Amino acid sequence: MITLTGSRAPTGAVDDDGLSLPGDAGGVVTVSFDGRYVWSFQPARDATRDGARLTIGWPEALRPHLHGRTRLTVADHHSGRVYVDQAVVLGGDGPAEATQLRVEDAHGHPLAVNKVGNLTRVFAETDDGARREILEGTARVLDDLRGAGGVDAYLNYGCLLGAVREGRMIGTDCDADLCYLSAATTPVDVIAESYRVERAMLGRGWRTVRMSGGDFKVLLRLDDGRTCYVDVFVAFYLDGTFFQLGNRSGRLPREAVLPTSTIVLEGVELPAPADPEAMLSFVYGPTWRVPDPAFHFTDPPEGVRRLDGWLRGQRDEVPGWNQLYRTRGGDVPTEASGFARWVQPRIGPADTVADLGCGLGRDAAFFAQQGHPVLAYDVSPDARTATARRLRRTGTGSVVRRLMLGELRTVAVSGAEIATAAEHRHVYARGLVGCVDAESRRNLWRLARTALAGSSGSLFLELAASSRTVPLHAPAAPAGLLRRLDADEVVREIETYGGRVVAREQAPGEDLFDHPDPWTCRLQVTFDPTVPGGTPHV
Amino acid sequence: MSELRSRARGAAVRLRASTGTAERLRRLEEEVQENRRLNRRLAELTDLVTELLVPLSRRDDAQGEEVLVRYRSII
Numbered sequence: 001m002i003t004l005t006g007s008r009a010p011t012g013a014v015d016d017d018g019l020s021l022p023g024d025a026g027g028v029v030t031v032s033f034d035g036r037y038v039w040s041f042q043p044a045r046d047a048t049r050d051g052a053r054l055t056i057g058w059p060e061a062l063r064p065h066l067h068g069r070t071r072l073t074v075a076d077h078h079s080g081r082v083y084v085d086q087a088v089v090l091g092g093d094g095p096a097e098a099t100q101l102r103v104e105d106a107h108g109h110p111l112a113v114n115k116v117g118n119l120t121r122v123f124a125e126t127d128d129g130a131r132r133e134i135l136e137g138t139a140r141v142l143d144d145l146r147g148a149g150g151v152d153a154y155l156n157y158g159c160l161l162g163a164v165r166e167g168r169m170i171g172t173d174c175d176a177d178l179c180y181l182s183a184a185t186t187p188v189d190v191i192a193e194s195y196r197v198e199r200a201m202l203g204r205g206w207r208t209v210r211m212s213g214g215d216f217k218v219l220l221r222l223d224d225g226r227t228c229y230v231d232v233f234v235a236f237y238l239d240g241t242f243f244q245l246g247n248r249s250g251r252l253p254r255e256a257v258l259p260t261s262t263i264v265l266e267g268v269e270l271p272a273p274a275d276p277e278a279m280l281s282f283v284y285g286p287t288w289r290v291p292d293p294a295f296h297f298t299d300p301p302e303g304v305r306r307l308d309g310w311l312r313g314q315r316d317e318v319p320g321w322n323q324l325y326r327t328r329g330g331d332v333p334t335e336a337s338g339f340a341r342w343v344q345p346r347i348g349p350a351d352t353v354a355d356l357g358c359g360l361g362r363d364a365a366f367f368a369q370q371g372h373p374v375l376a377y378d379v380s381p382d383a384r385t386a387t388a389r390r391l392r393r394t395g396t397g398s399v400v401r402r403l404m405l406g407e408l409r410t411v412a413v414s415g416a417e418i419a420t421a422a423e424h425r426h427v428y429a430r431g432l433v434g435c436v437d438a439e440s441r442r443n444l445w446r447l448a449r450t451a452l453a454g455s456s457g458s459l460f461l462e463l464a465a466s467s468r469t470v471p472l473h474a475p476a477a478p479a480g481l482l483r484r485l486d487a488d489e490v491v492r493e494i495e496t497y498g499g500r501v502v503a504r505e506q507a508p509g510e511d512l513f514d515h516p517d518p519w520t521c522r523l524q525v526t527f528d529p530t531v532p533g534g535t536p537h538v
Numbered sequence: 539m540s541e542l543r544s545r546a547r548g549a550a551v552r553l554r555a556s557t558g559t560a561e562r563l564r565r566l567e568e569e570v571q572e573n574r575r576l577n578r579r580l581a582e583l584t585d586l587v588t589e590l591l592v593p594l595s596r597r598d599d600a601q602g603e604e605v606l607v608r609y610r611s612i613i
Contacts, residue, residue: 188584192584202612309573311578409585409613417610
């Protein structure tokens, strides 16, 4: 990091790793690049004491952008105390070579770090026309939720806070959050209702993304090409406790929620809770009237645990994979893996291949290029986008679809899609079995059994494995996303589900990046219904 | 010394008891969480039956693909 010019001796310091502030720094600190808001934090909560100083690292989501020249300002949001105000060059370039540092999306729109650590556009950097478009779109979503969806939906969270406190969107906010109070009193009925409401929105022509059993996002396409995500969260009462997604729980009288009132936000009238101030106090605490761009929710842990158990778990790994593909996608080789080349001579020339956990599509594209119809599945939207792009270049009629092994609906429909795709078909899964939890792994066997029923096709698996010299805890890549497994236990589990291992090879192999893995196992499995033994399992 | 040894022994017994209790609580919380997860599984299975299997049972083989395509579009 190089300092080009500065104000009088600042009390803060900056380098490529992060910031250093005086030990008495408190309140809320905002960070701007060239006058544009980028990030905020609370030193007392987020920084680490290092002697007489407080230090904090740059957010991970921001790091890929920290290359180039910028005017960096670090200041207390309320008092205006300036810690850093200087022109700097980040990322190792010399002053002559450095380009302008930009924290922008592909369309050139400014981004900032939101309250969950992701980079997103914020309303402060959105022009008035786009803000109006977002609000009018949000109003249409609310109309459809309350009409076709049949639920008492209302504005909440950041947009409600901005409406009540300032009459305008909060500059550091980035999306619109809506809630509806469910009449259901059991989690299973809450989930069933959320499915129904989402289908009603699909019937109205909206695109959606399901996030949990109790919430989904409605995609609002804007004229500037951006997509604004409108969260639709369920709220419900259970045993006297009010639960409201994201993660809020506690005491809030029903009269504070319904019947809904209305509120005006930047000229647009929107449904709101019956008592907006009571709702804001419930959501943000008693200090909700004081602006705090670094606000973080402190949700009751017992309520979070209950919501996690009832409603979540089917897509926990998605953020990790998306982050991996965005930061290290270029490190994943594009040509066929060794495992794909191992499988190719073992299948018929025009057999259909279902690639589960297709990643960026290197093997799906290989099989397509060899003349096989390909059905590619992955949980990560970034992976599906990359695979679809790669398969389009092959010119085949291959398809790419979403598969969440932790969610029975996509498991069942994927199994049925593969089973009805072609007479001669196989299921291919490289690395997948080491990326999922135990229940998802069992769903993988159920899916394969369904997909291959009545055919002579095989399930082909490759996994990072343990041996006498390679323990289970030996590192496997990518770290944190893939585990090494005991191949014998995997085989026993497969056999429980009616599978029969017809080929097994174990040797040093390669990981996701084609770097050496000390021990891998390759399996070819058939699900022959005439094979005796094994314990049938649902 | 014997008093010290006795106090040390007592402390060890209490530590084992608290550790055992903590472990039992941890397992109990895991079991509760396991049961909570059944809510989503039941909702998913119900949805599969009502929105996929029942429509499939009403159609012939040629229309089965339409049912699959429709279900894929609404999940």
